[in-house]
Amino acid sequence: xxxxxxxxxxxxxxxxxxxxxxxxxxxxxxxxxxxxxxxxxxxxxxxxxxxxxxxxxxxxxxxxxxxxxxxxxxxxxxxxxxxxxxxxxxxxxxxxxxxxxxxxxxxxxxxxxxxxxxxxxxxxxxxxxxxxxx
Numbered sequence: 773x774x775x776x777x778x779x780x781x782x783x784x785x786x787x788x789x790x791x792x793x794x795x796x797x798x799x800x801x802x803x804x805x806x807x808x809x810x811x812x813x814x815x816x817x818x819x820x821x822x823x824x825x826x827x828x829x830x831x832x833x834x835x836x837x838x839x840x841x842x843x844x845x846x847x848x849x850x851x852x853x854x855x856x857x858x859x860x861x862x863x864x865x866x867x868x869x870x871x872x873x874x875x876x877x878x879x880x881x882x883x884x885x886x887x888x889x890x891x892x893x894x895x896x897x898x899x900x901x902x903x904x905x906x
Contacts, residue, residue: 797821797824797837800820800821800824801814801817801820801821803816824837844867844868845866845895846866846867847859847860847865847866847867847892847895848891848895851884854883854884855883855885857883859881859884867901868901870892870896870901871901871903873903874905874906875889875893876906877904878903
């Protein structure tokens with residue numbers, strides 16, 4: 773039996789979370805972080821936009837709008853999305869950051885299983901790194 777979606781296209785269910793990503797331009801303009809540009813924020817838009825001009829050439833290009841890349845060697849994609857989300861939620865965003873935890877610590881995380889551990893172990897060895905000793 774097919775389910776019928778009664779919500780309008782693009783509408784979120786009541787109580788759902790707002791998107792985590794905030795466009796850099798909106799982040800620069802929305803001084804109070806409420807997601808709405810009020811009269812004061814619009815009046816201060818010119819000064820706020822100048823903060824995005826990182827190379828001070830009077831222009832804002834795509835490179836200046838990109839968020840900074842995380843430090844260190846990226847986690848391998850082969851570990852899967854659930855493991856990647858679990859590690860990032862724990863603040864483990866690079867192979868180098870895994871040196872602070874043991875395999876047992878990682879296995880205790882929801883979403884990190886033996887396959888992800890094996891692939892991380894291999895990536896760590898290739899990079900000359902390792903997990904913390906128990």
